Amino acid sequence: MAMMGLGVFCLILSFIFEPSQIAAGGFHARFWSNFLHNAVFFTGMAFMITFVIAAFTTAYAGWYVVFKRIWEGFSLFLLPGLIMMLLIGVAVYVHFNHLYHWADTEAVATDEVLKGKSGFLNRNWYLFGTLIIVGGWLFFAKKFRALSIAEDEHGDHATNFKYHREIRKYAAIFLPIAAFTGPAMIWQWVMSVDAHWYSTLFAWYSMASWWLAACALTIMLIIYLKSKGYMEFITKEHLHDLGKFMFAFSIFWTYCWFSQYMLIWYTNNGEETIYYHTRKTEYPVLFFGNLVINFILPFLILMRNTTKRRFGTLFFSAALVFFGHWFDYFYMIKPGVLINAEEAMAHGTETGHDAAGHAVEHTASFVDGFTIPGLIELGVFLGFLAFFIYFVFNQLSKAALVPKNDPYLEESLHHEVQPYE
Amino acid sequence: MKGQHKEVLFGLYNDEEVLMSAIKKAKKQHLDIMDVYSPFPIHGMDNVLELEESRLHIVGFLFGMTGMFTALIGMSWIFGGSLMFDGDWPTIFGGKPYWSLPAFIPIVFEMTVLFTAIGMVVVFYIICGLGFGVNNPILDDRITDDKFCIAFQTNGMGDADLDKLNGFFKATGAEEVHTKAI
Numbered sequence: 365m366a367m368m369g370l371g372v373f374c375l376i377l378s379f380i381f382e383p384s385q386i387a388a389g390g391f392h393a394r395f396w397s398n399f400l401h402n403a404v405f406f407t408g409m410a411f412m413i414t415f416v417i418a419a420f421t422t423a424y425a426g427w428y429v430v431f432k433r434i435w436e437g438f439s440l441f442l443l444p445g446l447i448m449m450l451l452i453g454v455a456v457y458v459h460f461n462h463l464y465h466w467a468d469t470e471a472v473a474t475d476e477v478l479k480g481k482s483g484f485l486n487r488n489w490y491l492f493g494t495l496i497i498v499g500g501w502l503f504f505a506k507k508f509r510a511l512s513i514a515e516d517e518h519g520d521h522a523t524n525f526k527y528h529r530e531i532r533k534y535a536a537i538f539l540p541i542a543a544f545t546g547p548a549m550i551w552q553w554v555m556s557v558d559a560h561w562y563s564t565l566f567a568w569y570s571m572a573s574w575w576l577a578a579c580a581l582t583i584m585l586i587i588y589l590k591s592k593g594y595m596e597f598i599t600k601e602h603l604h605d606l607g608k609f610m611f612a613f614s615i616f617w618t619y620c621w622f623s624q625y626m627l628i629w630y631t632n633n634g635e636e637t638i639y640y641h642t643r644k645t646e647y648p649v650l651f652f653g654n655l656v657i658n659f660i661l662p663f664l665i666l667m668r669n670t671t672k673r674r675f676g677t678l679f680f681s682a683a684l685v686f687f688g689h690w691f692d693y694f695y696m697i698k699p700g701v702l703i704n705a706e707e708a709m710a711h712g713t714e715t716g717h718d719a720a721g722h723a724v725e726h727t728a729s730f731v732d733g734f735t736i737p738g739l740i741e742l743g744v745f746l747g748f749l750a751f752f753i754y755f756v757f758n759q760l761s762k763a764a765l766v767p768k769n770d771p772y773l774e775e776s777l778h779h780e781v782q783p784y785e
Numbered sequence: 786m787k788g789q790h791k792e793v794l795f796g797l798y799n800d801e802e803v804l805m806s807a808i809k810k811a812k813k814q815h816l817d818i819m820d821v822y823s824p825f826p827i828h829g830m831d832n833v834l835e836l837e838e839s840r841l842h843i844v845g846f847l848f849g850m851t852g853m854f855t856a857l858i859g860m861s862w863i864f865g866g867s868l869m870f871d872g873d874w875p876t877i878f879g880g881k882p883y884w885s886l887p888a889f890i891p892i893v894f895e896m897t898v899l900f901t902a903i904g905m906v907v908v909f910y911i912i913c914g915l916g917f918g919v920n921n922p923i924l925d926d927r928i929t930d931d932k933f934c935i936a937f938q939t940n941g942m943g944d945a946d947l948d949k950l951n952g953f954f955k956a957t958g959a960e961e962v963h964t965k966a967i
Contacts, residue, residue, distance in 0.1 A: 622887075
């Protein structure tokens with residue numbers, strides 16, 4: 365609770381302490397970008413876990429059943445996530461903030477590129493699209509949870525696995541829906557911060573980031589719960605497999621990151637390259653730090669078999685990966701928001717793209733809370749994290765820790781990946 | 786050991802459960818099992834036989850590093866501009882610098898994978914004695930089909946020891962017991 369208090373306190377602080385360079389604009393860009401960053405990060409984790417539950421169920425996976433209840437808790441976080449994203453949506457709608465350049469109707473009117481995109485990037489779709497799509501995700505998350513609880517109460521063997529079949533049906537429906545709507549939400553929430561720029565790989569890359577963060581948090585929560593004496597039926601075999609997921613998807617994430625980077629670097633198409641040029645020259649800590657935390661360190665630490673089977677090293681690397689992907693979202697959102705804020709400030713005095721050009725030059729100086737995560741950003745992060753964990757544990761306390769009638773429970777209890785140490 | 790025959794006493798079992806309990810009993814009696822043969826991998830067998838973790842992945846890592854450096858150094862040698870190379874045949878592609886790392890990474894990646902894969906296969910074959918021209922005697926054709934086998938090496942064993950092994954096979958429910966020199 366104290367941590368949640370810290371989070372709220374830091375959010376308020378970020379509202380007050382706008383960096384001096386853009387304070388004159390009065391956009392409260394630091395507050396809104398922090399809020400957007402964390403809301404997107406944690407909502408996305410909830411979404412990815414819902415997706416993964418659906419994927420595992422469809423794929424007849426059994427090993428994950430022992431910690432399925434933790435993931436159900438994760439997936440239900442879509443409800444607070446929906447509320448937070450709607451708050452941002454409403455704020456965008458009534459121009460409370462200036463996160464998105466495309467929300468500025470005057471600028472769009474003189475901008476051919478944004479005019480062409482306005483069918484997707486407009487305030488109505490941002491608000492109502494979010495409502496419909498995240499609402500849809502929440503419907504499926506709640507359905508999976510309700511059926512899983514019903515399975516506990518009424519028994520599955522007696523009903524010939526009726527509830528499990530039902531979950532499988534909903535999971536199969538959810539998969540294609542999630543595959544199309546997930547990227548749409550990412551384009552809208554995150555990629556459209558840089559409204560002129562686009563990348564077809566962006567959704568892959570950021571969804572991998574969400575899933576890695578969720579996987580790392582799962583590992584940390586399991587180790588924490590085990591240290592408190594709960595869930596002793598989750599063994600290091602399960603954690604080993606989760607560690608493998610973390611290892612493999614760290615490589616997948618890097619693959620997506622690099623593919624996106626290399627294609628843009630090689631093509632050297634001005635309007636695309638400027639995105640990376642800005643980040644590499646003005647945010648080197650974010651740009652290279654991102655790769656070090658999210659690829660080089662997990663790759664080297666998790667490569668050894670034994671590091672995935674010892675709680676200490678696994679917890680350390682999970683914490684690293686979790687923070688790393690929060691950092692990754694920071695990198696995706698903050699520079700773009702800063703550029704937008706500066707563009708909007710310059711808008712009054714200069715016109716069109718001259719202003720944009722000047723704004724980009726201005727960012728060369730250090731801007732509190734944008735160039736690298738400051739203490740306030742870390743406080744907001746911890747606050748959101750505490751809220752997320754509180755929410756998950758609250759959900760966990762509402763049902764049995766073991767889905768006792770799940771048809772795959774036995775398989776999961778005897779899960780074994782490596783017989784020797 | 787080269788050129789020397791191995792005298793092998795082996796028992797055939799019909800069921801992997803029986804085989805597993807037999808191995809456990811052999812371990813308890815401190816019998817020195819030469820090898821166990823099965824037509825398919827049996828879950829938990831490594832544990833019972835007290836096998837060590839394979840070190841093949843270390844070989845894989847070393848081959849991967851070799852592949853990575855081969856590709857990096859090879860391209861640096863051709864293009865020059867870095868890693869102390871002058872450039873054997875510098876060529877400009879797409880207006881990029883001679884030595885442009887992002888363009889090299891896919892090739893470095895592919896070479897790493899190629900070296901790792903081929904290297905590990907070759908080493909695996911050598912460890913298992915499956916190279917070209919190697920003749921591997923098989924104790925009994927049926928161990929590749931439906932029989933499970935425990936084999937003991939009996940070179941220079943006295944009658945008392947042989948009786949003990951025969952007794953062991955009988956006690957653990959072996960269907961057949963044979964001897965063979967390989």
